[in-house]
Amino acid sequence: MIFVDKKYTINITERIDEFDRTILLNLYQPIIGSSATGLYLTLIQEFELLQKINSMPFTIERLFNLTSTTEKQFERNLKKLEALKLVKTLIAKTTGNCKFNILAPLSPKDFFANEVFNKTLNKKLGEENYEAAKFIFKERSSKRNDEEFEEVSVDFADIFEDEFNTIANTIANTTLFTSPISKSKNVKLCKKLLNLDKVAELIYQENIVMDFEDEYISNLLSTALAIRSFNETEIAEMIIASYSFENREINEKIFEIEVLKALKASKNLRNITLGLSSAEIKKAEEMSFYDCETYYEMLTNSLPNSIIKNGIRDIISKYKSTRGVVNCLMEFSFLKNEGKVIVNYISKIAETLYQENLNTAHQVMAFLKGANKGAKRTKKSEIVVKSTSFQSSKVTDMEFETFDFKQYENDELTDNDILVIANNM
Template structure:
């Protein structure tokens, strides 16, 4: 699986397409039936995209502004996108043009309540999330009550009320004239790679005629096998329980037979549906060495937006706008990945007395772009190996700070910067440190779990 930075970057452009006009009832379905399944963050992403489509008509923007609007890092946005895609509420298209990428997000309408509750996967997913009492209340709220007893339908059909003006149409309809803007018929499902040939082998054609396996029946069998984690051999028993006297396999009989078989053979507890974790990250090894402090720092720098990192380093206060604009410029104009920008900002803050100097930052950024640095880990390593060069650049850009001895290593730096055995020199006692700068530097050191001298 691709690392996150290869899947999505804040500098990537996007636009939103709304092929189907959503209604207030759609909003009620989304909040009542879908939000318990995908979570509030995914629903916030959906509603934000919906608002942009209505307000801006699909105008192009970039993910950096979307992340600031939602107040979440790019990793959580990507996870929310996967949740929406998996549940059938979003289709994502990607276009690459050289080094830049753009995405098209097409919002999909929710299933109508009857289809939702009829689907065994979605209904059981919701049941497992909210429990029986809340599930029953939602069914009562969204499903139409049956017509009371004693009433007989006397509605006329279309042909009873209307007739054509001419015997034939003047021109045939162009099938491409109108775009299909209908609700999806059911939850998209690829069949779960279910082995129907193995299912057929154990079933006598006399007991279960092959004509009973209609496309609808096969689709329901595959969904139930996925939901209950049943093999083709186990589904043979379900089919035998579900077949009626007319050799038909209906959805309701299949669902009831699968539930009965599961309760008798597997567990009396209802099955649960869970999201596969770490959609955008490389899968971790089940058994392996624990993460080092540098690994944890690299993961942190990959996930957090630069503005949020600056805010955290500023003890929760809003960072200076000049620093924010510099971070945005590195991401949007220069196209540097978020993790690389975070390493760069952290490095300069530590080596430049807690200040971000545009010329100094951009000179290092130009060097990293030439080196094609793409991850926080690569940036950390380059900052370590090229430190002497960068310190010379700092001296060239201005006068040395008062009280410092040349360009030597005279201040506390993160664990990732020096090897564990190396220790920076202490500041002269006579130096008068700026309290604000020193406080900011100490907050930065504490944030990343670092101690003076690089000790853990």
Template sequence: MKKLLTSDVYQVRSSYMLDLTGYKTVLQLYQPLIGMEATALYLTLNSELDQMTLTKSPSLISRLCKLSGFSLNSLQESFDKLEAVGLVCSYVKQTNDNRYLFDLKMPLSPQEFINHQILDRLLKDRLKDEYEKTIAIFQTYNVNLNDYQEMTASFTDVFEIHHHEKNILKEKKYKQKIQNSIENSYDLTLFYQGIENLQLSKKMFDQEDEKIIQQLGILYHINALDMQDLVKQSMIENHLNSRLLAQNCRNYYDLKMPEKFTEVFHKQSPLLQSEKQGESSLQKHIYYLENISPYDLLKDKTGGKEPLKRDLQVVESVLTTLQLEPGVVNVLIETTLQKCNQSLPKNFIEALGSQWKRKKIKTVQEAIEEGKAYLKYQNQQHHDWDDFTKDIQIVSQEKSTADNIDEDALAMLEKYD
């Protein structure tokens, strides 16, 4: 979504009115993922719908800020989260003032949510031991139907179709529950190309199978060609076993973890690189850090061996969360290794990276200067502390009593205060 302004105009529409089940689903299942603010925004937008037309007259974004109590930034973040989980589709019309249309989507049913490979996995990770208790809210009582006789009316019991008459009875168009599907972003076209070579056919897969394949492909970042092999391994009597596929995808992800960071670690920004290598050792090192990816730098540091999965995850967090330049991250890696005895503690590197982000460090040279200043300060602090402890030991040895600290010791303490 474009950056919102208070002077922008927005309108809300929907294809349904949120019912009690949908309301509970949003609060109990979606809220742990998107947070309280995004949930409140979704419910606020629903409350503005006219019950007859399911639309709202145009208003200024400033009204939405006042209703929700959110800043523009909070409002923007909440909309992004709602769009990401498929609860809102946003459209903009370019005029003198931007005119936004927020199309509210129906939340998945509780069963659809639980069967969703991505959303359900995220919910489990977020709720942990509270997951089962939350899911139990939506479980229904299972009735033994053996003692019952079915009396459901069939289609022909209700409708009579006359093909040759002018007025043909048509089925009522009931309110549709429309969702903006997350899995649509995973294209199955490439998946179906060449599956004949694996003795598979498109006819073997129904819509549910395709949805599972798409969800697992997005969740574990598996491309369509690799997914073909995993699906082949998960076929039992020419039918896709979804549980086996999920297990195979998890195993593949764990085994191929270093390769999964290709998009994050194997790239280096060309915008802030030197055109040529300098003559001094510092210039050569700057050129090196500007032209090597964080992944290859970690590989160099381990003597050409594959970087540890834990180290890759730490650096991935810095790259994606703080969005520092890859060259700056390289300096951050070197500074952390030097300070922390050749290890990459997650808390340390994220804290130092956050400091550099606030200082707007964008080039390798700026990062090197900042890293040197930090290490020099830390070393000075260490030496001062060593001097302090030595002086205190001397004072303690010269005094006959340890119960009272005399004026010399107090003066020494003041010196290092």
């Protein structure tokens, strides 16, 4: 990240008082270090100053001087604050200026209830000092711009990789996400970082209703978010995959596995989405929001017939495709086959995606974007795709032929007749 000549603004939406500073020094500082702690306190002080003088934003060099750090040291400290969910950094797409959103520390109860933060503190302090830190808070009650920005904050698993791997390796013997019920009045991470109404809407499409005020559920989600800032769609997919309809609750062990799978996938996703624009990334997220029949109707302005419906069900069942993947494939077919959604055409690509372990809308969109670029360098009737597997560096050649509708132009066939022929290829 380049900070030279960039300006900054600071936003604080939560009250941060002296008790928060005590929490910061005793629970967060052992993990992030004194330099990052100093930066956090400096940002709070700067917010108060900027509120008073109401001047034009300063350049970030001012923060280097105030904290007596180099640009490299400043960036490293900032990433630590982001990883512990104390700061969210947003960068203006046009100017590169920064907006720092300052978040209050978790209450002691919520901090110790968060297994990731709790175990990392234990490892940093050692058992004796860790128990002393817990004792400090044992009897204490809890407290209470016009530019378009995109968030660039990093996550706990990126900055404290060794600590997280140590915690994750305990899965066989303990449950990472089990935590005592906290009665803190503080805002949970899941409420700070997620639009829970959107999550509720997404899981409701799978006939799941959930009370996010429930302490067990909010602690479960907050622990996942402590590892990485998953978005609403990702959290919803984890809930859906781990929900037990028989018990009407999240299976904690399965949820834990889904989080770790998503963490691994997100690292791969960062590589593949490098070729996608911000608009394409947003579109891929939107594709995961709609069920396939609704998306088909939106795409073609017509209702899906029995061939389409049954074909989609078969693809989802056979290749474990998500709705986002299928919707992405339908749109690709629509664009490549003169406004037609060809089930067999989609199925052929879905099989390749399944073999390549590409299972998110983002991955598939990037994959098909590469295929579309490849078409410009090949024969008109085919697309040759160079695809790199995430699990190996092996490069394979795959061909996807478009259906030739023109050969039927002089026949007395309806569009539905042609679709039947295409689907029986």
